[in-house]
Amino acid sequence: MSIAGDLIRGHTDAIILARLLQGDSYGYEINKVISTLSSGRFELKEATLYTAFKRLEELGHIASYWGGSGPGARRRYYAITPSGREACYRLLSEWRETKEIMDKLLETEGTP
Amino acid sequence: MSIAGDLIRGHTDAIILARLLQGDSYGYEINKVISTLSSGRFELKEATLYTAFKRLEELGHIASYWGGSGPGARRRYYAITPSGREACYRLLSEWRETKEIMDKLLETEGTP
DNA sequence: ATATAGTACCTCGCCTGTCAAGGTACTTCA
DNA sequence: TGAAGTACCTTGACAGGCGAGGTACTATAT
Numbered sequence: 548m549s550i551a552g553d554l555i556r557g558h559t560d561a562i563i564l565a566r567l568l569q570g571d572s573y574g575y576e577i578n579k580v581i582s583t584l585s586s587g588r589f590e591l592k593e594a595t596l597y598t599a600f601k602r603l604e605e606l607g608h609i610a611s612y613w614g615g616s617g618p619g620a621r622r623r624y625y626a627i628t629p630s631g632r633e634a635c636y637r638l639l640s641e642w643r644e645t646k647e648i649m650d651k652l653l654e655t656e657g658t659p
Numbered sequence: 660m661s662i663a664g665d666l667i668r669g670h671t672d673a674i675i676l677a678r679l680l681q682g683d684s685y686g687y688e689i690n691k692v693i694s695t696l697s698s699g700r701f702e703l704k705e706a707t708l709y710t711a712f713k714r715l716e717e718l719g720h721i722a723s724y725w726g727g728s729g730p731g732a733r734r735r736y737y738a739i740t741p742s743g744r745e746a747c748y749r750l751l752s753e754w755r756e757t758k759e760i761m762d763k764l765l766e767t768e769g770t771p
Numbered sequence: 772a773t774a775t776a777g778t779a780c781c782t783c784g785c786c787t788g789t790c791a792a793g794g795t796a797c798t799t800c801a
Numbered sequence: 802t803g804a805a806g807t808a809c810c811t812t813g814a815c816a817g818g819c820g821a822g823g824t825a826c827t828a829t830a831t
Contacts, residue, residue, distance in 0.1 A: 550756060550757055550760060551753075552669075553668055554669040554670065554753065554754075554757050555669075555757070555761075557666045557667075557668055558761060561765060562764045562765065565765045565766070565767050566764075569767060581764060584760075584763045584764055585760045585763060588756065588760055589760050639765060641662065641663075642765060644700065645662055645666045645667070648662060648700055649674075651696045651697060652677065652678075652693060652696055652697060653673060653674065653677045654677070655681060656681070
């Protein structure tokens with residue numbers, strides 16, 4: 548992984564919620580999608596992912612149900628809740644602000 | 660502060676190094692500059708700042724010296740070292756990559 | 772038949788960075 | 802005399818990321 552965990556810290560929830568905004572999904576698949584979207588440059592570790600699911604479910608931002616297993620093991624699907632949507636929108640706008648601020652703070656003159 | 664610390668986590672070193680790239684400075688001033696540049700929306704807590712200084716100095720990325728105190732208390736100035744410059748450039752490019760990846764991961768369709 | 776690899780989930784315990792709270796010491800101005 | 806500003810520093814708690822380990826099922830190859 549080329550992007551270290553601490554760089555993403557605090558954004559995992561946003562990533563997961565943004566993915567669930569596109570439709571219900573399950574852990575393994577979300578991880579795959581993240582890996583694909585980032586061209587393999589970033590992947591959530593399983594421990595991180597399931598910790599986040601637990602946290603988000605406790606917060607009421609997502610809800611889970613056991614779904615059709617297809618081929619392979621059983622799957623636990625997650626769905627975003629109304630409060631999850633709100634949280635997601637808030638996190639998205641926080642991300643925009645973070646970018647803006649960071650760009651200002653990292654601005655330097657006459658450097659590569 | 661409107662941007663929580665965890666959102667910046669992992670980027671503090673980059674911020675500090677980028678500031679020192681502009682010239683030697685001391686803790687109190689760096690904090691002021693960060694607060695100003697971010698229009699007060701973000702400020703490093705003192706504990707975080709001094710922890711970071713210590714870490715960066717141990718890594719050899721910055722060097723410190725006691726400087727003219729002017730009015731008020733004595734100041735410990737920090738200067739960026741060659742290895743600090745390298746680290747800074749690396750962190751800057753990592754930030755660009757993080758932005759790119761995050762934007763892809765947070766991309767959603769038909770949402771505010 | 773047996774092994775291997777893929778799908779899919781989960782937990783424990785460590786590590787690291789952030790920060791609230793507390794402290795020191797000096798100067799200036801009311 | 803006291804408050805407010807400048808300037809530094811440490812301790813301990815806390816939270817999130819993640820390495821390592823585990824479970825269970827299926828499909829394919831040997």
